[in-house]
Amino acid sequence: IPRQRIRNFCIIAHIDHGKSTLADRLLEYTNTISERKMQDQVLDKMDLEKERGITIKAKAVRMIYKADDGKEYLLNLIDTPGHVDFNYEVSRSLAACEGALLIVDASQGIEAQTLANTYLALEHNLEIIPIINKIDLPSAEPDEAKREVEEIIGLDAENAIMTSAKTGQGVKEVLEAIVQRIPAPEGCNELPLRALIFDSLYDPYKGAVAFVRVIDGHIRPKQMIKMMSTNNIFEVAEIGVFNPDMQPVQYLQAGEVGYVAAGIKNVIDTRVGDTITDAENPAKKPLPGYKKAVPMVFCGMYPAEGEEYESLKEALGKLQLSDASLFFEPETSAALGFGFRCGFLGLLHMDVVQERLEREYNLNIITTAPSVIFKVKKTDGSKIEVDNPTNFPDPAEIEYIEEPYVEASIMLPTEYMGAVMDLCQEKRGTMKDMEYINEKRVILRYDMPLSEIIYDLFDQLKSRTRGYASLDYELTGYKKSDMVKLDILLNGEIVDALSFIVHKDKAYGRARQITEKLKEVIPRHLFEVPIQAAIGGKIIARETVKALRKNVLAKCYGGDISRKKKLLEKQKEGKKRMRKIGNVELPQEAFMAVLKME
Numbered sequence: 243i244p245r246q247r248i249r250n251f252c253i254i255a256h257i258d259h260g261k262s263t264l265a266d267r268l269l270e271y272t273n274t275i276s277e278r279k280m281q282d283q284v285l286d287k288m289d290l291e292k293e294r295g296i297t298i299k300a301k302a303v304r305m306i307y308k309a310d311d312g313k314e315y316l317l318n319l320i321d322t323p324g325h326v327d328f329n330y331e332v333s334r335s336l337a338a339c340e341g342a343l344l345i346v347d348a349s350q351g352i353e354a355q356t357l358a359n360t361y362l363a364l365e366h367n368l369e370i371i372p373i374i375n376k377i378d379l380p381s382a383e384p385d386e387a388k389r390e391v392e393e394i395i396g397l398d399a400e401n402a403i404m405t406s407a408k409t410g411q412g413v414k415e416v417l418e419a420i421v422q423r424i425p426a427p428e429g430c431n432e433l434p435l436r437a438l439i440f441d442s443l444y445d446p447y448k449g450a451v452a453f454v455r456v457i458d459g460h461i462r463p464k465q466m467i468k469m470m471s472t473n474n475i476f477e478v479a480e481i482g483v484f485n486p487d488m489q490p491v492q493y494l495q496a497g498e499v500g501y502v503a504a505g506i507k508n509v510i511d512t513r514v515g516d517t518i519t520d521a522e523n524p525a526k527k528p529l530p531g532y533k534k535a536v537p538m539v540f541c542g543m544y545p546a547e548g549e550e551y552e553s554l555k556e557a558l559g560k561l562q563l564s565d566a567s568l569f570f571e572p573e574t575s576a577a578l579g580f581g582f583r584c585g586f587l588g589l590l591h592m593d594v595v596q597e598r599l600e601r602e603y604n605l606n607i608i609t610t611a612p613s614v615i616f617k618v619k620k621t622d623g624s625k626i627e628v629d630n631p632t633n634f635p636d637p638a639e640i641e642y643i644e645e646p647y648v649e650a651s652i653m654l655p656t657e658y659m660g661a662v663m664d665l666c667q668e669k670r671g672t673m674k675d676m677e678y679i680n681e682k683r684v685i686l687r688y689d690m691p692l693s694e695i696i697y698d699l700f701d702q703l704k705s706r707t708r709g710y711a712s713l714d715y716e717l718t719g720y721k722k723s724d725m726v727k728l729d730i731l732l733n734g735e736i737v738d739a740l741s742f743i744v745h746k747d748k749a750y751g752r753a754r755q756i757t758e759k760l761k762e763v764i765p766r767h768l769f770e771v772p773i774q775a776a777i778g779g780k781i782i783a784r785e786t787v788k789a790l791r792k793n794v795l796a797k798c799y800g801g802d803i804s805r806k807k808k809l810l811e812k813q814k815e816g817k818k819r820m821r822k823i824g825n826v827e828l829p830q831e832a833f834m835a836v837l838k839m840e
């Protein structure tokens with residue numbers, strides 16, 4: 243199929259607006275997958291994604307569509323992640339396309355993430371086709387959705403396509419619009435090779451596989467290729483297309499989308515955003531926009547049972563093979579023993595990794611409170627970056643501290659405005675502006691510390707707006723802040739894994755909450771257990787777990803033996819999930835207590 247009949251596009255949609263369902267309908271209509279094989283939501287391969295209804299990694303699929311003009315077109319759908327943690331991946335996927343379908347749920351209207359991704363697409367000069375989905379729903383308001391597309395995004399919505407991905411209505415119109423409105427890719431087969439890596443995966447047989455869009459030149463098996471960010475050279479073992487499974491081909495030309503396998507051992511060598519060129523006839527300049535993905539959120543991960551350390555190490559290593567943005571290195575904690583300091587793109591990424599470790603690798607792990615990277619200027623003139631409370635310098639050595647800030651956009655129904663403004667205030671936010679979408683919905687923009695967002699902004703926002711608000715944020719830079727390290731002491735000993743960094747004004751409140759919470763979860767001992775919170779050695783809150791007075795079994799006196807047995811078993815069960823800190827038994831949920839407050 244000549245380049246003039248190739249169309250590369252992606253789908254932009256807020257979570258649950260119907261991206262995966264519409265993608266499935268497109269695959270069905272073009273017979274890309276036989277109906278027998280068709281299971282719902284082909285694009286979301288990972289179980290976890292299916293369960294959470296989110297698309298975590300970008301995927302690609304190729305379709306052949308015979309259009310009304312009688313000609314066959316090759317359509318490449320590049321699926322993008324729908325979550326703000328993965329914004330960089332989204333931007334690389336967009337850079338591989340000429341057009342985007344913008345799906346708006348007719349019963350919900352535009353959401354913050356849709357807006358953010360549409361702006362990204364406009365920056366990349368993509369042709370955008372607005373699609374109003376779920377028109378079958380009784381609560382659908384397609385005209386209102388159209389109006390929002392025009393007024394908020396500024397796109398002409400006159401030619402918006404009305405669809406129901408559920409019933410299949412409008413699917414053919416979508417395919418025709420892709421062919422007619424999205425331009426064919428430009429590029430030249432004769433120029434030196436430049437292929438953009440927009441995603442990668444790890445295959446046990448093929449190694450790290452790069453998903454690419456060939457921008458210029460062409461690529462064949464046996465060719466020597468060079469990764470332009472590292473200058474590493476590999477010999478192409480196999481190239482192919484997504485059908486939707488990987489299918490080898492002999493040639494990929496400018497404008498095409500496919501994969502490249504070159505016996506690469508690790509996805510670290512197939513970095514998203516990097517440019518692949520020909521090793522013998524290299525391009526002068528790489529494609530623009532490459533950034534190394536940097537972790538923004540860090541936490542400690544420890545095996546719940548000490549002996550699982552090696553399994554945790556192995557599991558993290560395996561996950562990293564397919565997730566170049568996952569960072570980890572060994573660390574030790576006096577309280578938790580041997581574990582790892584892990585870095586993530588954001589909180590969702592962290593959750594996903596934790597869940598995969600538990601589910602796919604059957605591990606029980608304890609995570610410590612997540613932290614952002616603080617920059618600390620010390621009185622000796624040096625500047626250090628701190629992502630672990632353990633490394634936080636003594637207050638006397640600190641000249642000033644800077645923390646990362648974001649611009650947060652929150653879209654919500656006007657009735658919750660008061661509640662959300664209060665919340666943002668509590669989160670140390672400063673309002674930058676407010677924009678009415680219509681008389682019922684509004685966008686608020688705030689300057690806010692990233693650490694407040696990762697603390698629990700998402701959850702709070704959801705509960706205070708009954709799930710009607712959506713959030714998007716973008717890192718804007720570092721600002722000076724009065725941060726302190728809060729230590730928790732049990733029976734006079736600091737429990738390093740419970741320390742965290744917090745704003746000075748919030749330290750007292752948090753200290754009180756945590757000591758109270760710990761008092762609830764720590765069982766009574768034979769002696770009194772003081773729980774204290776301290777900043778730089780100064781105690782700012784205290785609770786006490788009273789000493790145990792009688793034997794628990796005393797209760798069972800006269801009782802039947804089976805009840806006694808049960809009680810003993812229950813105690814044993816409880817013991818297993820305990821950590822011994824000094825001479826205090828700390829239940830594992832205590833670590834969770836610090837994470838999930840309020």
Ligand code: GDP
Binds near residue numbers: 264
């Ligand atoms: P995604 O998160 O954007 O990929 O959304 P999904 O495709 O997973 O769809 C979210 C939910 O909306 C699922 O329960 C779908 O069955 C449902 N859905 C998708 N499209 C339609 C539609 O046109 N009409 C109705 N009634 N439901 C739809």
Ligand code: MG
Binds near residue numbers: 261286295
């Ligand atoms: Mg989906």
